Amino acid sequence: MKLTEGTELLGLIRSGGELDGRRKLLLTVKLSAPAIVAQLSSIVMQFIDASMVGHLGAEASASIGIVSTTTWLFWGMLTALATGFSVQVAHAIGAGEFSRARSIFRQAITSTVVFSLLLAAVGCGISGGLPRWLGGADDICHDASLYFFVFALFLPALQLNFLGGAMLRCSGNMHVPSLLNMLMCAMDVVFNFFLIFPARDIDIFGVSMSMPGAGLGVLGAALGTVLAETVTAVLMMWYACVRSKDLSILGVKGGFLPTRDCLRKAARISLPMGTEHAVLCGAQIFLTVIVAPLGTFAIAANAFAITAESLCYMPGYGIADAATTLVGQSLGAGRRELTRSFAWISVWLGMAVMTVMGVIMYIAAPSIMGVMTEVVPIRELGAAALRIEAFAEPMFAASIVAYGVFVGAGDTLVPSVMNLGSMWVVRITLAAILAPAMGLQGVWLAMCIELCFRGAIFLIRLRYGRWMRRI
Template sequence: MVSFSALLQEGRTPTRREEISAVLALSWPAIVQQLMLTLVQYIDTAMVGSLGPNATASVGVVSSSVWLFNGLLGAAAIGFAVQVAQHIGAGETEQARGVVRESLLFNVLFGLFMGALAVGLSFPLPGLLGAEEAIQPDASWYFRIVGCSMPFLMAINLLSSLLRCMGDTRTPMLYNITLNILNTIFNFLLIYPSREASLFGTTLWLPGAGLGVPGAALGSAFASLLVALLFLRRFFRRGFPLQIHLRDKFRFTKSCLSAMVRIAIPQAMAHTASCGAQIAVTVIAAGLGTQAVAANSLAVTAEALCYQPGYGVSTAATTLVGQAIGAGRRDMAVRFARVSTWLGMAIMTGTGLLMFLFAEPLIGMFTPDVDVMRLGASVLRIEAFAEPLFAASIVASGAFSGAGDTKWSFAANLLSMWGVRLPIALLLIGSLGLTGMWIAMCCELSLKGLVFLWRLRSNRWLDSGTVVVGRERA
């Protein structure tokens, strides 16, 4: 990050090599972090999958709803993080520190609200989503426990975003590795009952609560609480560039909140539109039976390994574009947006190829059911063809967010999900089943990627964003 700051201060145009180096320096820890988060999901899915298709389906039927809630928390985090990036780019350290204080206050209030909402919805949700009666109790408990952990999940999301927009992507990576380790330990203790196991000829007694599906959610909740405390400790530590103190005044300001709303609301609406369509598709898939729901859930989980590197590069794009905008270097914002997008597309082309070649082993990690594995692998191979253009929409959207332009991404996601994916899915699912649903997803992601590339090339996103630097805080 030092090299990028130096480029901003020097006021010169970087070489292509320097651009790629800056993107990679920020991207690789973020990619590792995203992969660690995916690994947490993999471990949850594999451990739950060992309990049988019903357990997998009970998690899968509410997974889109979990994604919806997490996305809303993430949208709020972006609303604050973009402001921090722009203030740092402009050298406005005190204003950046003020944004951090307001974001923490917002985290407490919004996290508790979202948690209470999730707990309230957990009772009727599985039935509303069309889940079979046999899996509804576990699905309800899983979502209820996830709801209770919302304040911790938001803290991790928020503080990770703030650190990344400061240019520190390594700390979130290390803390999320810790999250993964803790999650595995807690899951092992909470999902399975106490039992004996043989290791090198020695019989060991392993303790366990035997909670099954609810144990997976509880393990993740405990891990999230501990890691959220680690993140908070970082921001209160002496010598931290944006250190905060308990004696500081934690209050909202009109300027910061209004900027957060302008950035976050379109982001939240885009995510809601996307998840709403995904939930609608999940309801349709539920009508295909428990096996199809399980295969769909496992394929979605397995695909995350392919696209999460794109989100890592997107994180770098948000930081680089945000700081360039804050420094008044629109030319560098454009260059870094384009380099990041092409780099993300190259990476996800490679991961898409790997996903196509190793689809069955990927799904096989999560379930012993051969029929579920075959169905999940077949739809995963369809999705592999969309990954390069999916990367374009992921990374370009991150670049647009760095400039504070989130309204356009909302409109694009709304139209693509509800105008392309859902109609094609409804058209094909009757004759092709789950395969038809994934063909629809492949078509929608490819078309959306092309549209984002057009927007990136037009440079109109530079004039449509929210810029917060150079103003007094009210």
């Protein structure tokens, strides 16, 4: 019988069955495709937010842009904790220990909810002063504080969204998280449409219609996003807890109190990742401080360009998600050569896809920025930044997917140090040197050089490093 279904091919990993090169590539593509869609849906949601807010003016765009790096910091910490448990689930499923996988899932729910509540309290506490600490001007600080407060308040829902999606992906189910992320994107559009803009008349095929609206501006963008994330979190966790064949805990006896062993393993994976995210986002915040003196146009253009570029690199993160699943389950099954093979197939696939995306981004940069804002100086600055960054995409892909490989192997400490060293030593130093002379383009040139360097060192570690020492 010809095996073409992803679940059947994953079963060959656990059962010790043979996988030829075609089947390995097929499985990698089958897991990557829905993961890419999920990642792109998340970024399209940010793109939509930025585009809708961009029509309110430069100040509204800058008020979100000034706190965006801090929101990534909190996102990264939530993701790191969810990964600490989901990688354990991948190893357990790869070894065929489904009861242990469910036990880890139950413990993860308790641990992540407690952590996200604490993080939400911290976020709400700092929201008032954060924009001023980052160098924001008086005309954007109020909206920026309000946006971040709403974001922080709903962190527990975001955490459960991340946890449910990570657990399903590591069990080999890429389709449900993908579909739910697409639904989240659609809900975000609807919520934003009614919350951001005031009541108004619009023309649809020549027919004038009165459209209701709350007119909340930046606050409406925040509320629209968190409401979409909350609905998605409920659906994601319901599917994982009730419908998932490998993870369902409904009617299955077991405790939710975390054990020392489970927490220790989660900490070994999550702490380096969380620390890395914190320090990397600290570097991004430092870059925001470098950009802030360049003016409101530069702040807005930088934020828009970052959102637009993410459309290019999110396929890499989707392939990295697939690599984490494949490597994690292969490692759990104790299959060394298969683990290495999936690692390289994933990395080369990521580099190929992101090279194509880089070419598209270079050509379409002015059009992409034109969708997001009508302010000409912002559009020109952003397009120039994107065209610089396009040259870094192949090597950026290498670092993204290789990192996903290392996470699947439970090897996060050394890769985290590599990311930190590259960001702080190369990017920050170059940005500080180039920004005064070249403006925003100098900041993005520094980013391009650093990402190429980072990709090179990750490829070297993938080839010569001891990341498979646990097998």
